Amino acid sequence: MAHPLDHLPILRMNGAGNEILVLDLRGSDHELAPHEARAIANAPGLRFDQLMALHRPRRPGDDAYIRIYNIDGSLSAACGNGTRCVAYALAREGKAALRLETDAGLIETRRQADMVFTVDMGRPRLGWREIPLARAVEDTREIALDPPVAGAPARFCAVSMGNPHAVFFVDDATHVDLEALGPRIERHPLFPERANVSFAQMLSRDDILLRVWERGTGATKACGSAACATLVAAARAGLGERAARLRLPGGDLHIEWRADDHVLMTGPVEFEFETRLDPQIFQGVVA
């Protein structure tokens, strides 16, 4: 039997090394289920960090509504690198500036150069309920990781960019054991919706080395929303400026926390290939 996703167009891209699929669902009313996202991730050549499902706009004036999936099928309300890839996909249709609806609100993008895009990621959310944390915390700039995780710094800063981030400032981000600490902090009882986990090393006040363990995906070469959260955390903690270069394993992002409270992320995208979903992907796939 035919599946509603059979033969739909899909772009394989990366944003600073973050592996992204852009699935065009604008011609369909189908909403991707978590098990279908996982089936696509298992298809040859289609493994992704995030899948950006592009839907027809639901409000006048918007260009699209996007839903964002991690490799485990879970949904996120924000994905900075994936949003730049969506901006590229729609730039091919002649749109240099976009209004995109996400589950975290309106996101605007602008093309800066052929393969460089800026995303207005909106305002950071800094209250414990918005992040969310499991218990009341007066000052989200410095939170005790309680109960402690062996090998992890004792304190972190929490920021939501539409998705939850825990940022740890360390002296040496390169040698942090991400595979050991990441999953334990991601699922720490302090985070009722789990968390993206960042280890940041201040190289100077406007130059930050960053490694990220992503909720629902694992270690990635770059995470745009984590870069934004880290810049905000550094500025709030008095460690850094409101504009900085964030160095990630897959490339650099430039982040600015503007006076109007919006966080702007600028970075590169790469187009890898375009294909259509093979009907075999969904044969025998069950929820």
Ligand SMILES: N[C@@H](CCC[C@H](N)C(=O)O)C(=O)O
């Ligand atoms: N890679 C993304 C973040 C994707 C979502 C994240 N894993 C979550 O579940 O919150 C980015 O570039 O922001």
